[in-house]
Amino acid sequence: MAHFTKATSLHDWMNQRLGIDTVRRVMATEYWIPKNINFLWAMGMVLAVTFAMLLISGLFLLMYYQPNIHLAFDSVNDVIMRQVPFGWLFRDIHAVAASIVFLVIYIHMLTGIYYGSYKKGREMIWISGMLLYVAFSAEAFSGYMLPWGQLSYWAGTVITDLFSLGSLHAEWLLHWIRGGYTPGQPFLDRFFALHVVLLPLLVIGLIGLHFGALRIPHVNNQEGEEIDFEAEAKKYKSGDKKGSKVIAFANDFMSKDMFVVGVYLIFFFYLVLFHNGFALDPINFIPANPMHTPASVEPEWYFLWSYDILRGFSTNVGLIAFAFAQGIFFVFPFLDRSPNAKPASKRGIFFLWFWILVIDMTGLTIMGKLPPEGMYREVGVMFAYIFIALFIILPFITKFEKKV
């Protein structure tokens, strides 16, 4: 058993029991960050802060929300939006954060791809990141069900329909997920449980895994340089802060991170207070009506790229293409066969590959918003083919990449 001495302070008492100084040393003061990084490396912290805002605002919404198909709509649109003081503010913070978090996730992912931050022992950081992406997607979808408006009902119907798996006719799976033939009270109950308990717990656990996976290989840097962290940290601790290639996570790096977070928060609250309209679909301000299908049921902007791949093909092929698009990013570290952890700008054809991917996904997002008719459909299908082709050729172009 550990040796306990008479504690001289509360800190000492806690330290003897929880080893807080060790945790602080491992995760903060003796955790080294390369100097050669830019503001894009603050996106991880921006994501963590946005998740915290989602949790806090969600908790306040939960105090008034009623998970009942007869009461849910009014509990949101009347009680929270009109009766509860500042209820509207919490709802708008929650809605804007739910949308913006995906913008930041995509920037964070693309930064990882551009700088090859999933290589050389960093694969687990990437995989835990992808699990976070899936968990956030499920969180956003389940959240959309809760106000029980027209979009909740019909998007819930369309998306859960995918689980009948096309010509496999897995209706049993579909009905099991829905808790009935059509969305009703059991459907709302389960998505409520997922949204407020299960998925947030999963996200918290995954963020822990993501941070833990970062601790051993340390974060990458702008040049993909292999840094001897121990030697550089020694230099830093001996007082040669200028000569060292690293800085301490706490408080040197944190203060830089917080600056970017501060700028982000100004932008975020500007959106919340003056331009929140983009975050909530007007169709969802109409109560759910199983007898009336809205003219258009389209997903939020962050799902449009994969939605356009889904609808570009016949049902079965579309489902396979959709599963491909969702799954392929998980194995990204294994598809990029080049040992170069250099930025894309120094990797020749990979640089081109990266920008074609960005343009293609943006194109899919735009096409996903437009009706799938005539030219829009053809262009959408072309983008879908390009997306699939990009990932098929990736192992080949990276295998023969010159070492830089």
Ligand code: HEM
């Ligand atoms: C949504 C919740 C997420 C949170 C809170 C989060 C947080 C962080 C933090 C704090 C860092 C370290 C600093 C930085 O590079 O920004 C980081 C790094 C990283 N994250 Fe995430 N992340 C999330 C999602 C993702 C996703 C979706 C991916 C991609 C699949 C991803 C991939 C990475 C990679 C590859 C790094 C290492 C960067 C490097 O070594 O330079 N993360 N993340």
